[in-house]
Amino acid sequence: MINVTVWNEGRHEKASREIREVYPEGIHGAIASIFKDCEGINVRIATLDDPECGLPDDVLYTTDVLIWWGHMHHHEVPDELVEKIHGRVLAGMGFIALHSAHASKPFMKLMGTSCTLRWRDDDRERLWTVAPRHPIAKGIPQYFELPNEEMYGEYFDIPKPDDLIFVGWFKGGEVFRSGCTFTRGYGKVFYFQPGHEQYPIYYNETVRRILYNAVLWARPDGQYPPLSCPNTEPLEK
Numbered sequence: 001m002i003n004v005t006v007w008n009e010g011r012h013e014k015a016s017r018e019i020r021e022v023y024p025e026g027i028h029g030a031i032a033s034i035f036k037d038c039e040g041i042n043v044r045i046a047t048l049d050d051p052e053c054g055l056p057d058d059v060l061y062t063t064d065v066l067i068w069w070g071h072m073h074h075h076e077v078p079d080e081l082v083e084k085i086h087g088r089v090l091a092g093m094g095f096i097a098l099h100s101a102h103a104s105k106p107f108m109k110l111m112g113t114s115c116t117l118r119w120r121d122d123d124r125e126r127l128w129t130v131a132p133r134h135p136i137a138k139g140i141p142q143y144f145e146l147p148n149e150e151m152y153g154e155y156f157d158i159p160k161p162d163d164l165i166f167v168g169w170f171k172g173g174e175v176f177r178s179g180c181t182f183t184r185g186y187g188k189v190f191y192f193q194p195g196h197e198q199y200p201i202y203y204n205e206t207v208r209r210i211l212y213n214a215v216l217w218a219r220p221d222g223q224y225p226p227l228s229c230p231n232t233e234p235l236e237k
C-alpha cells in the first residue's frame with residue numbers, strides 16, 4: 001500500500017469565488033481524485049488551516065509520498081514542521097512540489113538554493129517530454145499543451161537536477177525546466193511546474209497521469225506498484 005498525502009495551502013479557494021469554481025473540491029481534492037479507487041494507493045488530504053497544518057506526526061510518519069501545493073502563505077508553515085518533512089525525505093519519503101511550491105519552505109530547504117524564477121500571467125504552454133524512458137514519462141506523449149497557464153521562465157535557481165523530464169515552452173518565447181527530479185538522502189523529489197490556481201490544470205488527463213506516475217516513482221523502495229487505477233487509463237497516442 002502506498003500512502004499518499006496531498007497538502008494544499010487551500011486559501012485561494014476560500015478567498016476567491018472564481019477559483020472555487022475552478023476547484024470546487026479544492027486543488028487538493030482535484031489532485032486526490034487522481035488516486036481515488038486506485039488499487040494499492042491510500043490517499044489523504046491536508047491543508048494549512050487544518051490542526052497542525054493537517055500533518056500531525058501520525059499522518060506525516062505514515063506518508064510514503066507527500067504532494068505539496070502552496071502559494072501566498074508559505075511563511076505560515078511552521079519551521080518545526082519543515083524540519084520534520086525534510087527529515088522524512090532524507091529517510092526515504094517521496095516529495096512532489098507543484099507549481100508555486102517552488103518557493104515553499106520544504107522545497108527550498110531540500111534544494112538549498114533561492115528557487116527563484118521569472119513569471120508572467122496568462123500564457124499558453126507546450127510541454128515537451130525530454131526523457132521519454134523515465135518512469136514519470138510512461139504513457140506521456142512527445143508533447144502536450146495547456147491552453148492557459150502562467151508563464152514560468154528561466155533562470156530557475158535550482159541545483160542541477162538528476163533528470164530533466166519535461167521542458168515547458170510558452171508562446172511568449174520563454175522556456176522552463178518544468179519537470180525535474182532530485183535525490184535527497186534516501187528520498188526522491190519531483191518538481192512539476194503546471195498548476196496555476198486560475199486554470200483547471202489538475203483535471204487535465206495528461207497532468208493527472210504524470211502525477212500518478214510520479215507517485216509510483218517517488219514511493220520508497222520495496223513497495224509494489226498498484227495493480228490498476230481507473231483514473232489513469234492509458235492515454236491516446
Ligand code: ZN
Nearest residue numbers: 100150196197
Ligand atoms: Zn501561479
